Amino acid sequence: MQMQFKQKLPFEKVILISAPWPLYNRPSIQIGTLKSYLKKELPDLKVDAHHFYLKVAETIGYRRYRAISERTWLAETVYGALLYPKHLENIKNIFYKQAAGKPLLRKIVFETLTKQIQEVSEAFIHNIDWEKYGLAGFSICLCQLTASLYFIKKIKKQFPNLLTVVGGSMFTGNATRNLFEMFPEIDIAINGEGELPLSRFISHLKNSMSDGEIPPIQGIVTPESAKKEAPVSFLQMNELSDLVPPDYDDYFELLQSFEPEKTFFPTLPMEISRGCWWRRKQEGVKSAGCAFCNLNLQWDGYRSKDPAQVVLEIDHLTTKYKTLSVAFMDNLLPLKTSRDIFNRIERLGKDFRLFGEIRANTPGRVLDAMQAAGMHEVQIGIEALSTRLLKKLNKGTTAIQNIEIMKHCEMMGITNSSNLILHFPGSDQKDVDETLRNLDFVLPFHPLKIVHFWLGFGSPVWQNPATFGIKAVFNHRNYAGIFPVNIFKTIRFMIQAYRGDIGHQKKLWQPVKKKLKAWKKSYDELHQGPRHENILTFRDGKNFMIIRQKRLEGQHLTHRLEGTSRAIYLFCRHRRSLKKILDRFPSVTLDRIEPFLKMMVDKKLMFEENDNYLSLAVPDNPHAS
Numbered sequence: 001m002q003m004q005f006k007q008k009l010p011f012e013k014v015i016l017i018s019a020p021w022p023l024y025n026r027p028s029i030q031i032g033t034l035k036s037y038l039k040k041e042l043p044d045l046k047v048d049a050h051h052f053y054l055k056v057a058e059t060i061g062y063r064r065y066r067a068i069s070e071r072t073w074l075a076e077t078v079y080g081a082l083l084y085p086k087h088l089e090n091i092k093n094i095f096y097k098q099a100a101g102k103p104l105l106r107k108i109v110f111e112t113l114t115k116q117i118q119e120v121s122e123a124f125i126h127n128i129d130w131e132k133y134g135l136a137g138f139s140i141c142l143c144q145l146t147a148s149l150y151f152i153k154k155i156k157k158q159f160p161n162l163l164t165v166v167g168g169s170m171f172t173g174n175a176t177r178n179l180f181e182m183f184p185e186i187d188i189a190i191n192g193e194g195e196l197p198l199s200r201f202i203s204h205l206k207n208s209m210s211d212g213e214i215p216p217i218q219g220i221v222t223p224e225s226a227k228k229e230a231p232v233s234f235l236q237m238n239e240l241s242d243l244v245p246p247d248y249d250d251y252f253e254l255l256q257s258f259e260p261e262k263t264f265f266p267t268l269p270m271e272i273s274r275g276c277w278w279r280r281k282q283e284g285v286k287s288a289g290c291a292f293c294n295l296n297l298q299w300d301g302y303r304s305k306d307p308a309q310v311v312l313e314i315d316h317l318t319t320k321y322k323t324l325s326v327a328f329m330d331n332l333l334p335l336k337t338s339r340d341i342f343n344r345i346e347r348l349g350k351d352f353r354l355f356g357e358i359r360a361n362t363p364g365r366v367l368d369a370m371q372a373a374g375m376h377e378v379q380i381g382i383e384a385l386s387t388r389l390l391k392k393l394n395k396g397t398t399a400i401q402n403i404e405i406m407k408h409c410e411m412m413g414i415t416n417s418s419n420l421i422l423h424f425p426g427s428d429q430k431d432v433d434e435t436l437r438n439l440d441f442v443l444p445f446h447p448l449k450i451v452h453f454w455l456g457f458g459s460p461v462w463q464n465p466a467t468f469g470i471k472a473v474f475n476h477r478n479y480a481g482i483f484p485v486n487i488f489k490t491i492r493f494m495i496q497a498y499r500g501d502i503g504h505q506k507k508l509w510q511p512v513k514k515k516l517k518a519w520k521k522s523y524d525e526l527h528q529g530p531r532h533e534n535i536l537t538f539r540d541g542k543n544f545m546i547i548r549q550k551r552l553e554g555q556h557l558t559h560r561l562e563g564t565s566r567a568i569y570l571f572c573r574h575r576r577s578l579k580k581i582l583d584r585f586p587s588v589t590l591d592r593i594e595p596f597l598k599m600m601v602d603k604k605l606m607f608e609e610n611d612n613y614l615s616l617a618v619p620d621n622p623h624a625s
Contacts, residue, residue: 011134011206013046014038018139019147020117021075024057024065029269029329030139030168030194032246037195040244042203048133051251052124053147058262059120060113067104072495073478074098074105075143079150080482081114082121090481121150130159134205137198140168142494146482149183156185163187165201167194170494172297173232173458178490180223189221192298193236193274195243200235240274240305245313252321267325267355268317272341273304276331278359278396290381291394291468292421294456294494295331304334311344318350324374328356332381335359339366342373350374357381360397360405364574367408377415380405382448384420386434387609389427392468394460399438400575400609403616406445410534411618420448422513423505425461425498426468432508439515441607441616444536444549447520450513453505455496462496470500526550536605537620538569545569547605547617559605564588565596572606572615581613 016035018028031049038047057065068074077095081088092110099105130136136155140148152164167190171179176189190197197219204214216225219235237243248268255263276296279289289296305313318324333356334341345352352374358367359381370378380402384390387398409416442448454476455461461468476495480488526535538547545566549557561569564585571584581593597613600606607614 011202011208012044013048013133014135014137014202015128015130015133016047016049016137016139017148017151018049018051018053019144019151020053020056020079021065021069021143021147022053022141023069023267024054024062025264026267026269026327027051027246027248027251028053028139029246029271030141031137032248032251032269033243033271034137034139034194034198035250036244036247037242038199038202039247041199042206045202045206049247049250050124050128051254052121054251054254055124056117056120058258060116062262062264064104064108067102069143071098071102072143074102076146076478076482078114078117079146081110082118083146083150083153084482084484087482087484094478094481122154125151125154125158130155130162133162135163135165135202137165137167137194139194140166140170142169144168145170145493152183152185163205165190165198167198169295169298174492176221176226176232177492178226179221180226182487182491187223189226191219191221191232192234192300193219196235196237234300236274236300238303240271240303241309243305245316246270248317248321265323265325266321267327268321268323269327269329270310270314270317271305271329272310273302273330273332273334275299275302277302277335278332289394289460290383291392291460292383292424292453292456294459294462297458304337307337307341307344310341311348314345314352315348315350318352324351325353326355328354330357333358335362335366338362339369342366342369342375345373355379360395360401362405364408367405367412367414371412371414375414377417378409380409380416380418382406382418382420384424384431384435385438385442385448386431388434389424389431392426392431393421393424398609399434400607400612400614403438403442403445403607404575404614406442407614407616407618410445416446416448418448419451420512420516421451421453422509423453423502424468425453425470425500425502425505427505427508429508432512435512436515438607439512439519441604443519443522443604444534444616444618447516447523450516455498457492457494457496465498465500468500470498472499473497522552525552534618534620536617538617539620540566540570548620549605559603568593568596569600569606569615569617572613575612575614578611578613 016031018031022028028051035047035049038045068078073094077091081091095110099108138148138152148166155162156164164186165188166186171189172191176191179189180186188201197217200217201220218233221232255266276289279296314326318326354373354375355377356375357379381395382402383393383395385399385402390397390399406416455473461470462473465473473496475488475493476497479493535550538545543566544560544562547559547561551557568581568585571581582590585593597606597608601608605616607616
């Protein structure tokens with residue numbers, strides 16, 4: 001069945017909206033990229049992009065906005081209360097429970113906050129001439145659901161003939177099945193990438209001279225097609241070479257309209273790739289990719305841009321918008337071309353501050369190229385410090401690999417903002433014991449962030465719950481506190497809950513949680529003072545070396561290694577198997593090497609896993625390494 005739209009002709013202008021609560025100091029790459037692509041493919045189409053979340057941040061204060069945006073349930077409650085005022089008490093309870101650990105929010109009056117948000121939101125709606133637009137598109141990702149629904153409902157009530165289109169990670173695949181039934185204000189949903197489906201949809205509307213039927217377009221989900229049992233279709237670019245740099249003009253125009261004390265230098269989002277190269281078919285594995293991850297439901301396969309295209313784009317964006325902070329939004333930076341890409345970026349001669357997501361097995365030479373180009377912060381897919389648990393997570397890495405890259409980031413001065421997942425279903429005491437043991441060795445490095453496992457719709461764990469000891473999966477109960485019961489029972493939301501060993505996991509991982517908090521406290525205290533000094537360092541004297549261990553209590557420890565001991569320690573700056581160590585030092589017998597290595601491990605100066613050894617001290621002068 002085909003569908004019809006009643007539209008005002010000619011179709012000349014569209015509006016793209018990114019509602020709260022993305023990071024306020026970054027333009028929306030979703031609507032920025034979509035705007036630039038639509039302008040390229042349909043030159044006579046006028047496209048306005050509204051990064052409205054920035055206006056909200058300016059209104060309530062950047063620190064308060066950040067605190068709300070950092071937690072999904074804080075973000076969803078604010079507009080949830082405006083959408084469903086009858087649920088106010090339940091929604092308030094969720095908000096205050098989530099705000100308990102945030103000093104900026106604990107004493108906030110929820111009704112005052114929502115009134116403030118309502119006023120700025122209604123002013124935005126009132127100040128837009130919606131009559132001149134043929135279509136309004138909303139990018140809806142995590143933390144943007146209730147806000148986007150609020151705007152759609154309000155706008156559609158006043159302008160019922162305006163086409164409303166939603167896309168983004170919140171509605172992909174089967175999550176669109178009952179979307180139109182529960183939210184009739186939505187006319188169209190886009191499954192997966194938006195560029196090709198939306199441009200073809202708009203092209204048809206522009207060329208239609210009267211009300212007419214819309215032909216089926218891959219990636220476009222209509223109320224009629226959503227009822228079918230067939231899989232929801234994708235339509236995405238085979239190559240990313242057709243993309244042009246995102247258009248962030250609207251964001252910067254809004255920012256420049258603020259009072260001087262409220263302006264800042266934003267971080268520019270960029271993408272090198274789409275999808276995840278680790279999420280591929282793996283022999284003997286039911287679901288590819290990391291077991292907990294549902295970030296790639298909107299992609300089909302992995303694609304990356306040519307290095308020359310990436311360099312031209314970063315040069316263009318930073319020159320145009322006169323800011324040097326860039327965040328690569330890739331789920332995972334490409335492994336094969338990253339070294340080339342960052343070598344080329346370095347040659348631009350700009351003092352970049354870069355952020356990107358990488359895997360723990362990223363080679364040292366690639367990390368070197370990233371640092372030289374200006375990589376100041378990375379999020380590494382560490383997730384666990386237990387090899388047993390990493391196998392259950394299907395990470396394809398080991399604890400010693402994780403520790404090695406943590407050490408290298410510490411040595412290079414790259415901030416490692418990575419996570420450690422607690423409460424993963426099916427994890428056991430051996431996983432916890434291994435984690436506790438290995439935590440003793442990483443105390444000199446930047447602490448990992450505590451992340452409690454949450455079940456994502458469409459993730460391998462969600463698809464194969466029994467494998468992980470899960471008995472039933474369903475929507476997270478906080479959705480029941482926000483949405484009417486019929487919506488809660490009908491829509492598949494992105495954040496799921498489950499029945500299984502949750503209570504057992506919380507108790508099991510409590511010692512790890514306690515140790516992680518102590519790690520952060522000790523790391524922060526040991527880095528206090530006018531000069532940043534690493535906690536575990538060495539100074540090399542050519543035929544001897546001195547290792548220093550900083551301690552919170554008592555004097556710092558020093559160790560001197562001479563001759564072959566020094567040479568072995570330096571050889572193990574990268575993880576080495578016992579066999580490679582013996583091959584490198586054939587004059588030293590096993591019965592002499594093993595006691596030395598054991599002593600180094602006992603002193604927490606080296607880490608050992610399955611007869612592989614890694615020296616943990618970093619050079620006191622990294623440039624001399």
